[in-house]
Amino acid sequence: MTLYRASVLDVPGDPFADDPGQALRAELDGGLLVRAERIVARGAYQELRREHGGEEVVDLRGGVLLPGFVDTHVHFPQIRAIGGLGMPLLDWLQRCALPEEERLAERSYAEAVAGEFLAGLSSAGTTTALVFGSHFADAMDALFTAAATSGLRITAGQVLSDRVLPPSLLTTAGRGLAEGRALMQRWHGHGRLRYAVTPRFSLSASEPLLEVCEELLAEPGTWFTTHINENTAEVDQVATYFPARAHYLDTYSHHNLITDRSVLAHNVHATDQELEVMAAAGAWAAHCPTSNAALGSGLFPLRRHLRYGVGVALGSDVGGGTGFSLLKEGLQAYFGQQLLGPAGQPLGPAHLLYLSTRAGALALGMAEEVGDLSVGKAFDAVWLRPPARSTLDIVLDHAADAPDMVAKIFALGTPADVAGVWVGGQRLTPPQDNPSASTHSRPQEAA
Ligand SMILES: [Zn+2]
Numbered sequence: 001m002t003l004y005r006a007s008v009l010d011v012p013g014d015p016f017a018d019d020p021g022q023a024l025r026a027e028l029d030g031g032l033l034v035r036a037e038r039i040v041a042r043g044a045y046q047e048l049r050r051e052h053g054g055e056e057v058v059d060l061r062g063g064v065l066l067p068g069f070v071d072t073h074v075h076f077p078q079i080r081a082i083g084g085l086g087m088p089l090l091d092w093l094q095r096c097a098l099p100e101e102e103r104l105a106e107r108s109y110a111e112a113v114a115g116e117f118l119a120g121l122s123s124a125g126t127t128t129a130l131v132f133g134s135h136f137a138d139a140m141d142a143l144f145t146a147a148a149t150s151g152l153r154i155t156a157g158q159v160l161s162d163r164v165l166p167p168s169l170l171t172t173a174g175r176g177l178a179e180g181r182a183l184m185q186r187w188h189g190h191g192r193l194r195y196a197v198t199p200r201f202s203l204s205a206s207e208p209l210l211e212v213c214e215e216l217l218a219e220p221g222t223w224f225t226t227h228i229n230e231n232t233a234e235v236d237q238v239a240t241y242f243p244a245r246a247h248y249l250d251t252y253s254h255h256n257l258i259t260d261r262s263v264l265a266h267n268v269h270a271t272d273q274e275l276e277v278m279a280a281a282g283a284w285a286a287h288c289p290t291s292n293a294a295l296g297s298g299l300f301p302l303r304r305h306l307r308y309g310v311g312v313a314l315g316s317d318v319g320g321g322t323g324f325s326l327l328k329e330g331l332q333a334y335f336g337q338q339l340l341g342p343a344g345q346p347l348g349p350a351h352l353l354y355l356s357t358r359a360g361a362l363a364l365g366m367a368e369e370v371g372d373l374s375v376g377k378a379f380d381a382v383w384l385r386p387p388a389r390s391t392l393d394i395v396l397d398h399a400a401d402a403p404d405m406v407a408k409i410f411a412l413g414t415p416a417d418v419a420g421v422w423v424g425g426q427r428l429t430p431p432q433d434n435p436s437a438s439t440h441s442r443p444q445e446a447a
Contacts, residue, residue, distance in 0.1 A: 073315025
């Protein structure tokens with residue numbers, strides 16, 4: 001067994017339902033005793049040390065230990081497209097995202113991107129993710145192959161579209177079903193991997209393709225994810241493609257795709273009716289704050305989601321979002337709610353930590369396993385230890401209490417502060433230099 005000594009901070013309950021002042025659990029000189037992959041004891045370090053004197057001690061003082069982050073919406077093929085600023089959604093897809101996604105038709109390209117993508121997640125402290133995949137089955141096989149050795153908990157699936165997008169990204173109902181089944185058979189339930197049925201959005205999915213999604217989702221333990229209500233132009237276009245449906249959500253629920261295994265990205269422009277249906281089904285929203293701001297999609301109606309009882313977790317939405325860090329997403333979520341004024345949901349430190357950890361675990365049906373650092377949970381953790389005398393290091397030294405520490409971490413923390421990441425009790429090795437990644441010439445070098 002291993003005894004970890006650290007300032008341990010987590011949110012085992014729901015700060016939106018409970019007293020937010022009590023929701024943050026903190027052990028500033030805490031101990032976590034880990035056997036194999038699980039936490040078997042937790043408490044004050046000195047007490048655990050007395051009871052388990054013979055165990056190896058890993059000293060993680062001089063920083064904080066948080067549950068590993070859970071990213072509920074992040075696109076595997078878009079890491080190289082991060083930073084396309086100044087466009088609304090449909091233009092951005094056309095000019096930035098889709099041309100890059102077409103390049104994943106080539107297996108070797110997809111393999112390089114898969115390595116970069118998984119390293120991006122882990123180096124930001126993300127240990128569990130619901131990953132929006134590629135349109136190409138072979139690229140998905142490359143992702144799952146790399147994910148299987150990464151140690152990360154990845155739920156992902158092939159993206160399905162059969163209209164509107166560039167021809168190379170389109171499939172047919174028959175091919176989508178066959179490729180989805182083959183991928184599922186190979187990877188669903190393999191180690192920490194699961195399959196997610198993933199139509200891109202109903203704008204690019206015909207009724208027969210949505211029927212295929214329903215068929216694929218019949219496999220036990222699979223998840224469902226897609227986009228919804230991100231941008232008003234997209235919402236209007238979906239309405240013209242589906243005149244018989246009551247609302248955008250109905251394009252999915254008509255095919256029985258909205259259940260407690262569904263995570264819907266964005267939902268910025270949700271109607272009350274849609275929120276009612278989501279709540280009744282137990283479906284979750286993946287809120288992607290930096291993406292919503294970068295693409296000018298709008299400010300997320302968090303308070304309305306909560307009022308209807310719809311669960312909300314965070315997604316980085318790389319590459320519409322501006323990076324893998326869920327600390328940045330948490331901060332941007334806070335900004336967005338502040339800007340909404342009285343319609344906004346005030347977010348404190350416990351809310352931000354909850355949204356980036358336990359809420360995601362709940363959305364993915366994994367809260368029995370991960371999301372907080374309780375006894376019985378897997379030891380999935382991120383150790384944030386800012387460089388000495390960095391601004392975060394200085395303000396943490398002067399934090400008033402545990403909530404203040406968490407607020408400062410969300411205000412200032414970046415992937416550069418991630419000093420260690422564990423999944424299932426195993427420490428992940430930092431990403432190695434990938435020589436193939438540096439062979440391309442940067443624009444200034446080529447000029
Ligand atoms: Zn997305």
